[in-house]
Amino acid sequence: MTIPSYWRTRRQRLSLEGEICPHCRRHVFPPRDICPYCGGPAKAAASLSGRGTVYSFSLVHNAPAGFEPYAPYLVAIVKLDEGPLVTAQLTDVSPDEVSIGMPVEMVTRKLREEGEEGLIVYGYKFRPLLQAEAL
Amino acid sequence: MRDVAILGLGQTPVGEHWDLSLRDLGAQAIVSALKDAGIEAPQLLVVGNMLSGSLSHQENLGALLADYAGLRGIEALKVEAACASGAMAVRMAYLAVAGGMVDIAVACGVEKMTDGSSEETTTALAAAADDLFESDQGISFVALNAMLMRRYMHEFGYRREDFAEFAVNAHRNAARNPNAMFRRPITPQAFAEAKMIATPISLLDSAGIGDGAAALVLGPMDLARRLGGAVIRIAASASATDSVALHDRRDPLEVRAIYLSAQRAYAQAGVGPQDIDLFELHDAFTIMSALSLEGAGFAPRGGGVRLALEGEIGLEGRIPISTMGGLKARGHPVGATGVYQIVEAALQLRGQAGENQIPNCRLAMTQNIGGSGANVVTHILERLA
Ligand SMILES: [Zn+2]
Numbered sequence: 001m002t003i004p005s006y007w008r009t010r011r012q013r014l015s016l017e018g019e020i021c022p023h024c025r026r027h028v029f030p031p032r033d034i035c036p037y038c039g040g041p042a043k044a045a046a047s048l049s050g051r052g053t054v055y056s057f058s059l060v061h062n063a064p065a066g067f068e069p070y071a072p073y074l075v076a077i078v079k080l081d082e083g084p085l086v087t088a089q090l091t092d093v094s095p096d097e098v099s100i101g102m103p104v105e106m107v108t109r110k111l112r113e114e115g116e117e118g119l120i121v122y123g124y125k126f127r128p129l130l131q132a133e134a135l
Numbered sequence: 136m137r138d139v140a141i142l143g144l145g146q147t148p149v150g151e152h153w154d155l156s157l158r159d160l161g162a163q164a165i166v167s168a169l170k171d172a173g174i175e176a177p178q179l180l181v182v183g184n185m186l187s188g189s190l191s192h193q194e195n196l197g198a199l200l201a202d203y204a205g206l207r208g209i210e211a212l213k214v215e216a217a218c219a220s221g222a223m224a225v226r227m228a229y230l231a232v233a234g235g236m237v238d239i240a241v242a243c244g245v246e247k248m249t250d251g252s253s254e255e256t257t258t259a260l261a262a263a264a265d266d267l268f269e270s271d272q273g274i275s276f277v278a279l280n281a282m283l284m285r286r287y288m289h290e291f292g293y294r295r296e297d298f299a300e301f302a303v304n305a306h307r308n309a310a311r312n313p314n315a316m317f318r319r320p321i322t323p324q325a326f327a328e329a330k331m332i333a334t335p336i337s338l339l340d341s342a343g344i345g346d347g348a349a350a351l352v353l354g355p356m357d358l359a360r361r362l363g364g365a366v367i368r369i370a371a372s373a374s375a376t377d378s379v380a381l382h383d384r385r386d387p388l389e390v391r392a393i394y395l396s397a398q399r400a401y402a403q404a405g406v407g408p409q410d411i412d413l414f415e416l417h418d419a420f421t422i423m424s425a426l427s428l429e430g431a432g433f434a435p436r437g438g439g440v441r442l443a444l445e446g447e448i449g450l451e452g453r454i455p456i457s458t459m460g461g462l463k464a465r466g467h468p469v470g471a472t473g474v475y476q477i478v479e480a481a482l483q484l485r486g487q488a489g490e491n492q493i494p495n496c497r498l499a500m501t502q503n504i505g506g507s508g509a510n511v512v513t514h515i516l517e518r519l520a
Contacts, residue, residue: 001271009267030268036383055387056289058281059334060273065258067273075274075333077282077382085382087269087279095334100289111273123272 001114001121011045013123016106018084020046027082050106051129052080059095066112078104078126092127103129139232140359141367141516142239143172143352144478149316149466151249152346157191158203161245164348164474165204168241172352173362179237180204180211183224183244184470187213189259190251200243210237217263218419219374219505220244221473222512225351229372232353239358244474245348256344260469263506265380277341277420279381279507281333284422287388288335291437295335298421299326300443301456302339302463305418308450309460311490316345316466340421342461347468349475365485370406370498371515373399379509390508393430397502400513401432404498408432411515412496413483414454415476417504418461427502428454431513450493458483458491473503477514484518 011017018029023040027048035042057076060067067073074090076098090098091109104126111121145167147160155163161182169175182196193199197211216223221244228240248256257277261270264279288294303323309315321339329337359366375395381387401407408431416427425439433454434442447453459465459479462472480499482488496518503512 005267012268036378056282056286058278058285058336059331060275060278060281061330061334062253062257062275062277062332063273064261064270064275065254068254070273073273075272075278075282077286077387085384085387087274087380087382088272100286111271121271 001119003119006119006121014108016048016050016124017045018048020044027084029080029084029086048080048082048084052078052104054098054100054102054104055079055085056100057090057098066114070112074098076126089125090127091125105129136233137235138356139229139353139369140356141351141369141481142174142354142359142362143168144350144481145171146314146349146475146478147347148314149345149347149468155346157187157193157245157247158199160247160346160348161196161200161243162203164245164350165200165241165243168350168352174239174352177206177239177241177352178209179228179231179240180206180209181224181228181240181242182211182213183220183242183474184213184246185215185217185220185263186246186248186259186469189262190255191247200245216510216512217505218417218469219473219503219510219512220470221475222477222501222503222514223374223473225474225477225514226372226374226512228353229369232355239352239354241350241352242474243348243350244471246468246470247346248344248468249346268382269380275333277336278333280420280422281336283381283387283426283507284335284420287422287425290388293440296323296327297440297444298340299323300448301418301421301424302326304448305457305461305463308458308491309464312459312465315460315464316343317460317464336420342419342463342467345466345468347466347471347475349471349478351474351477366519367481367484368517368519369514370517371400371403371513373403374510374512375399376510377508379506381507388426389436390426390430392508392511393427393502393504396511396513397431400500400515404515404517406498406515411454411498411500413458413480413493413499414456415458415461415480415499415501416456417502418457418463419467419504423504424456427504431500431502450491455493458488458493473512476501476503477516480516484516
C-alpha cells in the first residue's frame with residue numbers, strides 16, 4: 001500500500017463513506033462516478049451506518065503476504081442495512097460463534113503493519129453488534 | 136467474418152518445472168503446435184498470461200516468446216484477463232483470423248508459478264480481485280470462493296462432502312492424462328479430511344497451481360481442409376464481464392458473465408446445452424464447477440452439485456467435465472489454463488484423448504473464468520466430418 005493510495009481511500013476506510021444515487025436513491029459503496037444500478041451519474045457522498053448482517057464468511061488459514069502473522073483470521077461479506085455488500089475482516093468473535101445472518105457493526109481497526117519503515121494500515125472491520133445497541 | 140479452424144495444438148506437461156523458465160515453456164508449446172499443424176510462418180502470436188510481471192519480473196511476453204520460438208519479426212502481444220487470459224488470447228487470435236486481417240495466428244497460454252514462495256503466489260493471484268476493496272482487507276482469492284461456497288451451501292442445503300465428486304472425477308481423469316500434474320485418484324474420504332485453506336475450501340477443493348504452456352494454431356477453414364486430418368471448427372467464441380468485486384453483484388451466486396458468455400456462444404453456434412458432448416469448465420474450486428454448470432444451462436440454480444452427486448459429470452455421464460483432469464488435477468497454470476482447456480477439447484474431438492476418450496463426440500464447450508466470475512470466455516468447438 002502506498003501513502004497516496006491510503007490517503008485517497010481514507011474516507012472509505014475510516015467512515016465507510018459511499019454515495020447515494022440521486023436518480024434511483026440506492027446507496028453505493030465503494031463510491032464510483034456511475035451508479036452500478038441505474039447507470040446515472042452518482043456523486044453525492046453519503047456515509048453508511050456500518051450496521052448489517054453476515055452474508056457469508058470464511059476462516060482464512062493461508063494468508064496473502066503481509067497478513068501471515070494474523071492467520072487464521074475471519075473474513076466476511078457483510079450486507080449493510082442500506083443495501084450494499086462490503087468485504088471485510090470480522091473481529092472480536094471466534095470462528096464457532098459466526099453464522100450467516102448474524103448482526104454486525106463496523107469498527108476501525110489495524111489491518112496490518114508493513115514492517116519497520118512501512119505504513120500501519122487502518123481500516124474497517126466488523127464485530128458482532130453489541131447487545132445493548134441491538135435493542 | 137470467415138470460419139476459423141484449429142490447425143495445430145501443443146502443450147507441455149503441467150508441473151513444477153524447475154528446469155524450465157517462462158520463455159522455455161512458452162517456446163516449447165508454440166513450436167510443438169506449429170509442428171502439429173505443419174506450418175512454419177504464422178503472422179500473429181497472442182500470448183495469454185497473468186503473472187509474469189509479478190512473479191518473473193518479465194513483461195513484453197509477445198516479443199520474448201516470438202523470439203524464443205524462432206518467430207522473430209512477427210506481430211506479437213500479450214493479453215491479460217486474470218485466470219481467463221488463456222482463452223482470451225485464443226479469442227483475440229480467433230478475431231484476427233475470422234476478420235480476415237491475419238491468415239495464421241498462434242495463441243499461447245503460459246504461466247510460471249513455482250519459482251516464488253507460496254505467499255508471493257497467493258498475493259499475485261489476489262490481483263485478480265479488487266485490490267482496494269477486497270485484497271487490501273486480507274481477502275485471498277481462495278477466501279472469495281470460500282464465501283461463495285458457504286453461501287451456496289446455506290441457500291441450497293448442501294454439505295461440504297457433497298462437492299467431493301467434482302474433485303474425485305477430476306483426479307480419476309488426470310490419472311490417465313500424461314500431461315496432468317496430479318496423476319493419482321483420490322477418495323471421497325480424502326476429500327472430507329483434506330486440510331483447510333479458507334473454510335469451507337480445502338486443498339482438495341482447489342486446483343493445484345503449476346507451471347505450463349499450451350498453444351493453438353488457428354487459420355481459415357479452407358486451409359484446414361487442404362491440410363487434411365480431422366477438421367475442428369471454432370463454432371463459437373464469446374466473452375462477457377461482470378463486476379470484479381463479488382460484493383458489487385446483487386446476487387453473488389448468479390455469476391452473470393458465465394450466463395452471458397455461454398448464451399452468446401450458444402447463439403453463435405446455433406446450439407444449446409443439450410447438444411454439447413463435453414464441457415471443459417473452470418474448476419479452480421469445486422464451487423466454480425457448480426456455478427459454471429448452472430450458469431451455462433446444464434443444471435438449474437442450486438442444481439450443479441446435484442448433477443455431480445447423480446454421476447452425470449463422469450466420462451459416461453450426461454455432461455462429462457474435466458475430462459483430462461480439469462484445473463483441479465491436470466493443474467492450473469493460471470494464464471495458460473484456458474488454452475489447455477481448448478487443446479484438450481480439440482484432442483477429444485480428434486479422437487486423441489487416449490483412455491479418457493469420449494466416443495463419437497462432435498461438439499465440445501470450454502469455459503475459462505477470470506477472477507471470481509469477472510471475465511468469462513466460452514468457446515464451442517465442432518468436429519466436421
Ligand atoms: Zn442509481
